[in-house]
Amino acid sequence: MGDQAATGTKTPGSGPSGSSRGARTMRAKARPADRIFKGLSTGSAASIMVILAGVALFLIIQAVPAIFADWQNNPDLNTGPTGGYASFWTYVGPLIWGTLFASAIALVIGAPIAIGIALFISHYAPRRLAGILGYLVDLLAAVPSIVFGLWGIIVIRPFLLPLSDWLNTYLGWIPLFGGQVSTTGSTILAGAVVLAVMILPIITSISREIFLQTPRLHEEAALALGATKWEMIKLAVFPYGRSGVISATLLGLGRALGETMAIALIISPAILVSVRMLTEGENSQTIAANIALNFPIATTLQREALIGTGLLLFVISLAVNMLARVIASRAGAGTKRKRQKINAQLPPSDPSTVLAVDDVLARKAAKSHAEGADDEEPEIDKEEREGKDA
Amino acid sequence: MSATISPSRQPSGRVANALTSGQLPRFVEWYVLGGSLALSAALLLLMGFNIAGWLVLTAVIYLLALGILSSVVENRRKATDRVIRGLVTVAFLLALAPLISTLITVVANGIGSINWNFITQTSSSVFNADTLEVTTQVGAWQAIVGTLIITGIAALISIPIGILTAIYLVEYAQPKQWMARTVTFLVDVMTGIPSIVAGLFAFSLFSLIVGPKAFSGFSASIALAVLMIPIVVRSCEEMLRLVPGDLREASYALGVSKFSTITKIVLPTAIAGIVTGVMLAIARVIGETAPIFMAASFTDNFNANPFDGPMQTLPVMAYTGYKFPGQDIAASNASAWGAALLLVILVVILNLIARVVAKVFAPKGSR
Structure with a gap:
């Protein structure tokens, strides 16, 4: 009876039948607040789907008129920034090339350095300093892209001029370095160097977390066999972290593909397919920078054409990101316990990298739970010791 | 018996140490x-x-x-x-x-262009009737106000959606459920959206609703929210998963409802991490240039109404100051650098707040 009274006062509207059922099945009753809250959170989750569908839908709606327009005879499209192209595809083709080319150069410059930094922080730097050094690299991610763009204009452009001259003089027979070398420095190389700086933190922080996850026993086994530190890293750290590093690199590529301001500010572009990196007028323009430069001066239909190029950029970066996650999901072994410990020690300083690390590690953990690789070894040790004692 | 201790022979002179020979000295x-x-x-x-x-x-x-x-x-x-x-x-x-x-x-x-006037004045041209000269007055007040309004609205939209989605993923959804898996995947996909595409989306959306001249601060807020929601979701999800399951179970065992468990137990435990994540997400989007440039365009006029007309922001001011300078190119560039410095200062302040919050509100106890 007392029970009934208690539940009754808590949920006045439910009546005696509700309380007796609660007593029988011992189940917490769903109060109105409960139901509303569950509805709210489920609704928010559903809104994510709506938003993403909206992004794709509205881009398509706006882009379709320009994609299927007659580019040669349309008075809007055959003048201004979109003038002189037979169709949407001949317009966007060189832009796609430029986007991929600039990102590829940035990746070639940035990825090895980023992996080196990750290795330095995870395995070479003194333990006490590692956290601070990692935070310093993460600070690079906090600098707004526009600031990097301005920095590129007044620092990187003149800085690269002597290098450009040297490369052009001595290696000019390679198409990459050929052509009339730029005197202002507004080259795709300068843009790519700034892009490389921008993708450093994302590749570094993911690779670092992966390197730190290497099973301690693997490392110690390699060292015990007389390996030097570098051989230990080749034997134990790299094989373990390979898929994570590849997916980190791809996420860096995804970032570089969509980066706008550094390219728009630094290079003096032309819409053409060119492999030359050091020239003034033969820098392939990227999709993002092209949109940023032409959007304010474009007419309605030209804007729709630019939105069409943006749609293609969306598709490309989506493909790269999904590829990165597929590769990450094939990662090797690791333990969930370790991951939680590390996360508890270091609050994530850059939320956008947390997700990728989390992704890689969660899948690793799921896989290793099935294998039970790292957990069992100490137990075997213990049993052996006990056997000897007895 | 035969094991007698033979007198050890003292080495004559220095003998190379086997452990250190063939090695370079320490430093x-x-x-x-x-x-x-x-x-x-x-x-x-x-x-x-x-x-x-x-x-x-x-x-x-x-x-x-x-x-x-x-x-x-x-x-x-x-x-x-x-x-x-x-x-x-x-x-x-x-x-x-x-x-x-x-x-x-x-x-x-x-540092040269930042002073009290730069922060508190709007850019404008002042016509002096006595000397018949037009002097341009450089100021960033309209950009500061615009940045704060646009980022503020974006945060108001994305923080509730982000936190509630994270709560759905951690507290309500079963891991194998199709909706949870889809939402997790879509959040991953959303983090890969290039910022300029978010700007194009907001522009497309509003030009379908309002018409061709669809520039407004609110539109830019929508673009920033698209970029911010996935960051908030993932950092909050991470923090909620760190809350020990024991705490939830103890609460359920006392008969506390799920709603009260989440709001009274789970969220207070994770609040430091959540606030840190939100602060860093704001710091991330406050410096975005391309989406704001697409959606809110740029202007030199003071406009505090996010629903009508172009709005100036600090990153866009820095961009246009360099790319589309006014008649006095040096002054435009100087104001661009001033805006960039103000932006960096804002980002640093947000980062510091995030750090302090993480320190001060960190859950007390065994951890």
């Missing part, structure tokens, strides 16, 4: 570094000195010298090891160079 790296610094300085003094060249040449000489020294005294494996150690360290120092250089450049160029 050899520092000696080599000092040597290569001096050598490259001497070489460059003959040709013409500059700091960058000096450091690069030093690194090259250092790596070569250490490699040769080690492969002569020690062996090839150890030489490789030492060279790699050097390379990795160089890579790290190489990453610090742009960070330091960027900050120095921004401060050096921006």
Whole structure:
């Protein structure tokens, strides 16, 4: 009876039948607040789907008129920034090339350095300093892209001029370095160097977390066999972290593909397919920078054409990101316990990298739970010791 | 019986220690570094000195010298090891160079244009009737207000959606459920959206609703929210998963409802991490240029109404100051740098708040 009274006062509207059922099945009753809250959170989750569908839908709606327009005879499209192209595809083709080319150069410059930094922080730097050094690299991610763009204009452009001259003089027979070398420095190389700086933190922080996850026993086994530190890293750290590093690199590529301001500010572009990196007028323009430069001066239909190029950029970066996650999901072994410990020690300083690390590690953990690789070894040790004692 | 202790023979003279022979002395790296610094300085003094060249040449000489020294005294494996150690360290120092250089450049160029008037005035042209001269007045007040309004609305939209979605994923959804898996996947996909595409989306959306001249601050907020929601979801999800399951179970065992468990137990435990994540997400989107430029365009006029007309923001001010300068190019560039410095200061403040919050509100107890 007392029970009934208690539940009754808590949920006045439910009546005696509700309380007796609660007593029988011992189940917490769903109060109105409960139901509303569950509805709210489920609704928010559903809104994510709506938003993403909206992004794709509205881009398509706006882009379709320009994609299927007659580019040669349309008075809007055959003048201004979109003038002189037979169709949407001949317009966007060189832009796609430029986007991929600039990102590829940035990746070639940035990825090895980023992996080196990750290795330095995870395995070479003194333990006490590692956290601070990692935070310093993460600070690079906090600098707004526009600031990097301005920095590129007044620092990187003149800085690269002597290098450009040297490369052009001595290696000019390679198409990459050929052509009339730029005197202002507004080259795709300068843009790519700034892009490389921008993708450093994302590749570094993911690779670092992966390197730190290497099973301690693997490392110690390699060292015990007389390996030097570098051989230990080749034997134990790299094989373990390979898929994570590849997916980190791809996420860096995804970032570089969509980066706008550094390219728009630094290079003096032309819409053409060119492999030359050091020239003034033969820098392939990227999709993002092209949109940023032409959007304010474009007419309605030209804007729709630019939105069409943006749609293609969306598709490309989506493909790269999904590829990165597929590769990450094939990662090797690791333990969930370790991951939680590390996360508890270091609050994530850059939320956008947390997700990728989390992704890689969660899948690793799921896989290793099935294998039970790292957990069992100490137990075997213990049993052996006990056997000897007895 | 026969095991007698024979008088050990004292070694005559110094004998090489087997443990340290065939090895370079302990601080050899520092000696080599000092040597290569001096050598490259001497070489460059003959040709013409500059700091960058000096450091690069030093690194090259250092790596070569250490490699040769080690492969002569020690062996090839150890030489490789030492060279790699050097390379990795160089890579790290190489990453610090742009960070330091960027900050120095921004401060050096921006400090000149930042003063009280720059912060509190709007840009405008003032016509002086006596001298018949038009003087341009440089100010960033409209951009500061615009940045705060646009980012504020974006945060108001994305923080509730982000936190509630994270709560759905952690507290309500079953891991195998199709909706949970889809939402997780879509959040991943959303983090990959290039910022300029978010701007195009907001512009498309509003030009379908409002018409061709659809620039407004609210539109830019929508674009920023698209970029911010996935960041908030993932950092909150991470923090909610760190809350021990024991706490939830203890609460359920006392008969507390799910709603009360989440709001009274789970969220307070994770609040420090959530606030940190939200602050860092705001710091991330406050510096976005491309989406705001697409959706809110740019203007020199003061406009505090997010639903009508173009709105100026700090990053866009920095961009347009350089790319589309006014008649006085030097003044435009100076104000661009001033805006960039203000932006960096804002980002630093947000980061510091995030750090302080993480420290102060960290859950007390065993952790």
